Amino acid sequence: MLVIDANKCSGCRRCETHCSFYHSGKTGYHxxxxxxxxxxxxxxxxxxxxxxxxxxYCTRCPQKAISVTPRGSIEVSPxxxxxxxxxxxxxxxxAIEIYNDIPQVCDLCGxxxxxxxxxxxxxxxxxxxxxxxxxxxxxKKKNAxxxxxxxxxxxxxxxxxxxxxxxxxxxxx
Amino acid sequence: MMLHGYGGHILRVDLSSGRIKRExxxxxxxxxxxxxxxxxxRRLYDELDREIDPLSEENLLLIGVGPVTGSLFSTSxxxxxxxxxxxxxxxxxxxxxxFFGPEIKYAGYDQLIFTGKADKLxxxxxxxxxxxxxxxxxxxxxxxxxxxxxxxxxxxxxxxQIAAIGPAGENLVRYSIVACNNSRVCGRxxxxxxxxxxxxxxxxxxxxxxxxxxxxLKFMKxxxxxxxxxxxxxxxxxxxxxxxTLLMKALNGLGILPVNHFQKGMAPYVDKIxxxxxxxxxxxxxxxxxxxxxxxxxxxxxPEVESEGPEYETLCSFSSRIGSDNLPFALKMNHYLNxxxxxxxxxxxxxxxxxxxxxxxxxxxxxxxxLDFSWGNIETVExxxxxxxxxxxxxxxxxxxTRYLAQTMGKGSEKYALHVKGLDVICGDPRGIKAFGLTYAxxxxxxxxxxxxxxxxLTNRFDEAEKRFGTRDAADRxxxxxxxxxxEFTERQALLTDCLTMCKNVGLSMDVxxxxxxxxxxQAGTGLKxxxxxxxxSLRATIxxxxxxxxxxxxxxxxxTLPHRFTHEPLTEGASKNQVVPVHDMxxxxxxxxxxxxxxxxKKP
Numbered sequence: 001m002l003v004i005d006a007n008k009c010s011g012c013r014r015c016e017t018h019c020s021f022y023h024s025g026k027t028g029y030h031x032x033x034x035x036x037x038x039x040x041x042x043x044x045x046x047x048x049x050x051x052x053x054x055x056x057y058c059t060r061c062p063q064k065a066i067s068v069t070p071r072g073s074i075e076v077s078p079x080x081x082x083x084x085x086x087x088x089x090x091x092x093x094x095a096i097e098i099y100n101d102i103p104q105v106c107d108l109c110g111x112x113x114x115x116x117x118x119x120x121x122x123x124x125x126x127x128x129x130x131x132x133x134x135x136x137x138x139x140k141k142k143n144a145x146x147x148x149x150x151x152x153x154x155x156x157x158x159x160x161x162x163x164x165x166x167x168x169x170x171x172x173x
Numbered sequence: 174m175m176l177h178g179y180g181g182h183i184l185r186v187d188l189s190s191g192r193i194k195r196e197x198x199x200x201x202x203x204x205x206x207x208x209x210x211x212x213x214x215r216r217l218y219d220e221l222d223r224e225i226d227p228l229s230e231e232n233l234l235l236i237g238v239g240p241v242t243g244s245l246f247s248t249s250x251x252x253x254x255x256x257x258x259x260x261x262x263x264x265x266x267x268x269x270x271x272f273f274g275p276e277i278k279y280a281g282y283d284q285l286i287f288t289g290k291a292d293k294l295x296x297x298x299x300x301x302x303x304x305x306x307x308x309x310x311x312x313x314x315x316x317x318x319x320x321x322x323x324x325x326x327x328x329x330x331x332x333x334q335i336a337a338i339g340p341a342g343e344n345l346v347r348y349s350i351v352a353c354n355n356s357r358v359c360g361r362x363x364x365x366x367x368x369x370x371x372x373x374x375x376x377x378x379x380x381x382x383x384x385x386x387x388x389x390l391k392f393m394k395x396x397x398x399x400x401x402x403x404x405x406x407x408x409x410x411x412x413x414x415x416x417x418t419l420l421m422k423a424l425n426g427l428g429i430l431p432v433n434h435f436q437k438g439m440a441p442y443v444d445k446i447x448x449x450x451x452x453x454x455x456x457x458x459x460x461x462x463x464x465x466x467x468x469x470x471x472x473x474x475x476p477e478v479e480s481e482g483p484e485y486e487t488l489c490s491f492s493s494r495i496g497s498d499n500l501p502f503a504l505k506m507n508h509y510l511n512x513x514x515x516x517x518x519x520x521x522x523x524x525x526x527x528x529x530x531x532x533x534x535x536x537x538x539x540x541x542x543x544l545d546f547s548w549g550n551i552e553t554v555e556x557x558x559x560x561x562x563x564x565x566x567x568x569x570x571x572x573x574x575t576r577y578l579a580q581t582m583g584k585g586s587e588k589y590a591l592h593v594k595g596l597d598v599i600c601g602d603p604r605g606i607k608a609f610g611l612t613y614a615x616x617x618x619x620x621x622x623x624x625x626x627x628x629x630x631l632t633n634r635f636d637e638a639e640k641r642f643g644t645r646d647a648a649d650r651x652x653x654x655x656x657x658x659x660x661e662f663t664e665r666q667a668l669l670t671d672c673l674t675m676c677k678n679v680g681l682s683m684d685v686x687x688x689x690x691x692x693x694x695x696q697a698g699t700g701l702k703x704x705x706x707x708x709x710x711s712l713r714a715t716i717x718x719x720x721x722x723x724x725x726x727x728x729x730x731x732x733x734t735l736p737h738r739f740t741h742e743p744l745t746e747g748a749s750k751n752q753v754v755p756v757h758d759m760x761x762x763x764x765x766x767x768x769x770x771x772x773x774x775x776k777k778p
Contacts, residue, residue: 010468012461013272014247020383021245021393028243028279028383038272039331040355041322043457043472043479099381120404120466121459153331167457171474 001052001072001130002034002106002113006156006163008123011038011045015115015124022114023104030099033106034115034124037156042164046156047124049115050074050095050106053136057090058105066103072131073108092139094151176200177387178240178699179208180282186297186304188371189230189289193304198283204701207708208239210266210671211715212284213255217264218718223725227257227265228345228370230290236277236336236376237284239674240699243275243384243463245396247403248676250274250463253359254336259370260347260363260519260574261595261619263726264719267350267364268623269336270462271357274674276334279380291372294343296324300379309374314340316512317352324377337375338365339514341562345369346572348519348597352511356470356481357462360516362596362618387700395694402685403466413459416469417485417678418448420601421493427631427650428747429605431494433532433548434525435591435738438602439747442498446488450500462676469678475501483507483517489600490521495528496548506554513562520561522590522597523571523578524554530586540582542567591736593620594728603739605749606630608647608656608663611759614733615660617719625664628682630656653755657762665712672712716767717775730773733760 016032024031034049052072059066065080066087074096076087087096087103096105106113108126116126139158143151176198185194206215213235225231235255242249252274258265277285280301287297294309312320317339325333334354341349342365349365352358359365368374386392403409411419421443424430428438444450451473460481461468472481483504491503510517527546530536538545542560544553544567560568570578575597579590591598596619603610608627616624629638630650638648638655641662647655663681669691670680680686688705695703734740735756743751761771769775 007458010459010461010465010470012463012465012468014461014464014466017245017464021389024383025389026383026385027245028380030279030381031383037331038354040481041318043460043474043481045460121461121468149330149332167474170457171476 001127001133002049002108002116003125003127003130004047004049005123005125006044006046006159007166008121009036009045009047010121010123011036014118014120015047018114018118022109031104033104035152037152039153039156039160042160044156044160044163046159047115048093048095048152048155051093051134051136052131053134054132055135055137055140056132057092057136057140058087058096060086060090062086071108071111071128074105075107076103076105088148091148092136092143092151093155094148097148176699177385178244179203180238180278180280182282183284183286184282184299184304185286185288186306187289188287188291188295188306188373191306195302200701203240203283203699204703204707205711206715207672207695207711208242208283209237209251209674210253210255210268210668211711212239212672213237213253213266214264214715214719216284216286217255217257218722221257223722225257227259227262227367230371232257232367232370234287234367234371234373235284238274238277238282239672240695242674243278244386244698245393245464246673246675246694247396247400248462248465248467248679249674250465250676251671251674252277253671253674254351254364256364256367257726258362258618259345259366263594263619263723263728264617265362265364265367266618267359267361268671268674269351269353269357269359270676271353272463273334273336273353273357273378275463276378276380278384279382280378281380281382285376287371287373290370294372294374296375296377297373298328298377301381312374314343316340317514318355318512320375321355324375328377330379332379334378335375338368339512341514342366342369343374344562344564344572346515346561346564347574348516349514350516352514356511358511360518361621363516365514386698388697391697392694395690395697398690399685400466403679403683406683406685408683409467412469412678412683413467415448415452416471418451418483418488420485421447421488422449424601426748427605428744428749429602431489431600431602433496434494434529434589435598435602436529437746438605438744438749440493440498443493445498446492446500446503448485448488451488451504454500455504465676467679473504475504477501478505478508480504480508480511482511486600487517490517491554494521494600495525495554497551498549499551502551509558513558515558515562518599519574519597520558522575522592524557526575526579526586526589526591529589533589535584535586536582588737591738593735594732596620598736602744602749603735603754604744604752606650607653607754607759608659610735610739610754610756611656611660611763614735614756614760615763617716617723623667623677625660625667626677626681627656627659627663629659629663629684651749651752653759656759657766660763661766664716665709668712668715669708720769720773720775724774730760730771733773
């Protein structure tokens with residue numbers, strides 16, 4: 001899975017740019033499968049991407065269009081998918097979102113994730129051995145009614161809490 | 174024909190009538206102006222009535238982006254705001270990075286044009302082709318951070334890109350700023366005041382589209398070339414660690430750090446206020462603009478405040494330039510100025526001027542409402558800021574800029590008002606960097622380095638100097654020889670970065686962008702027939718048009734000069750000791766190379 005170090009992320013959104021360019025030849029964060037949530041007031045930048053969670057919530061797709069590849073990433077069948085939007089609702093962190101009639105979700109770029117190459121801050125790492133190691137069950141209920149955008153915001157706030165505690169502790173020294 | 178690269182539309186919003194018009198961008202027109210500042214300048218040249226009062230509703234407010242803004246091209250993050258400057262009365266524009274520029278592209282625009290004046294405070298919300306003028310009376314007097322957060326809450330979207338003004342802009346302080354998402358600031362020439370005159374509190378953009386390129390593979394290869402040049406650059410690590418604040422120590426070493434309002438070029442206490450100290454004491458992490466691979470900005474936390482920044486100009490303006498060695502104070506000011514909406518350079522200059530006038534005995538406390546303008550008096554600085562922002566007492570005079578202030582208060586204080594054409598001098602003493610001196614003198618928006626940033630003269634690349642400019646002296650910062658050639662070249666290069674909306678630190682200071690590569694990039698990006706010649710022709714035309722426009726605004730050859738201090742008072746210590754700028758000869762040289770006559774008027778083609 002892709003491992004994010006929010007402490008290193010500068011919020012430049014280079015990962016988004018290179019992700020969308022690789023997948024579509026165009027740039028724009030709506031077409032990216034990794035999305036950086038930026039909360040300027042508290043200095044927080046957090047790239048949200050598919051965690052390959054233990055629960056694999058999105059595979060509960062009513063059309064059975066979503067499966068898990070041997071690499072652990074999510075695959076959407078373009079023939080089975082009818083754009084019902086269930087996956088957007090199922091994912092607790094907003095890592096899958098329909099744009100241009102495609103459910104945009106991280107496919108690990110076939111094993112060479114472009115975001116990892118693009119990130120000059122080393123805030124994103126790819127560890128192929130880590131699979132289904134993160135549980136998102138604690139967020140599932142809390143975020144159930146939110147839009148993908150709001151879910152990413154909540155996710156960033158949750159992760160950012162620890163980060164900010166560390167920063168502020170450093171300040172008092 | 175599908176127009177690649179470009180957003181494809183020009184948006185006209187008339188705030189008086191509420192009329193909104195969307196026009197298609199014309200490829201032939203774009204080929205002539207490229208984009209960004211070139212596009213804005215041409216629009217002003219074609220559509221701005223020269224005689225108007227810049228504070229009147231007839232003024233135009235333009236926000237322009239370029240054909241590669243928001244693309245794969247590293248650092249293509251900028252946008253330029255232009256209009257007739259409320260501070261200087263001549264051409265005004267200011268650029269900022271961040272994410273606002275790319276978002277304009279995703280919404281499908283190349284330029285936003287605001288005309289007229291709303292009857293009450295409003296903000297304009299642009300979501301792709303939906304444009305709405307919304308009431309902002311509840312945001313009256315609110316600072317920029319609050320405004321940004323409130324609009325996001327109101328529209329229920331944390332990812333909106335917002336360019337807003339603070340109380341200073343609403344109160345028409347002539348050098349107020351527009352800040353994008355709190356910390357990415359269009360600082361110079363008072364574009365925030367221009368927002369204020371139109372009763373425009375903020376421009377809010379959301380774009381759900383994407384930027385396409387005509388030849389994605391070629392475009393990608395060219396971007397990789399630029400990326401490599403950036404990553405392998407000898408300054409890369411320092412710029413990553415400190416950004417422009419690295420200049421505190423660097424300029425001190427060269428003897429050109431403004432100390433006590435440019436009376437000295439070295440600060441014995443520089444280590445207390447340096448970029449190194451900032452990085453080690455207060456920085457918690459790097460921050461970056463859109464698609465940057467340097468990430469030179471930083472998030473900092475001090476015992477009092479936390480914020481992003483500051484750039485060197487702010488750091489110096491609120492430390493050594495006003496005789497203060499207090500780094501946490503400068504960081505606090507960075508946060509406060511961004512929140513309230515003041516340009517740190519012009520604000521710093523008014524304060525520095527007042528402090529020097531008091532030191533010289535020209536004015537006393539009584540002339541300044543009882544404020545004690547002694548060097549480094551940070552209580553006074555905090556007090557005068559609030560008076561400026563609220564236009565109260567002496568602050569109302571300060572709010573009109575140093576030129577006005579000195580002219581009004583007189584008694585010979587004009588000599589110490591360090592400005593060119595009404596725009597305050599930046600934090601680099603030109604006496605030890607001659608090409609910068611020439612740049613301040615001829616820059617079309619006043620004393621500013623970003624019009625040409627001839628950083629080349631600091632790089633010791635003597636062979637390259639000979640090749641490019643015919644003399645090794647062009648790479649010698651203390652020589653005035655070859656500097657007109659250098660400035661003519663980097664002026665075009667600077668405009669090119671503004672048209673591509675690329676970061677100047679990268680394009681210019683690190684010198685990674687050349688005209689040939691830019692032409693290839695533009696061609697691969699847009700599919701239009703950009704060649705090196707077409708690009709250069711466009712850049713030259715924009716520079717000429719800017720000059721003609723400024724002449725219409727009343728600029729003459731007499732204005733292409735430097736304040737007395739830089740031409741007549743040699744520095745007394747440090748690595749630029751005994752230096753002054755022979756600006757008159759350099760300007761003449763520059764006119765000759767430009768093909769302008771002795772009065773600095775471009776000859777008719």
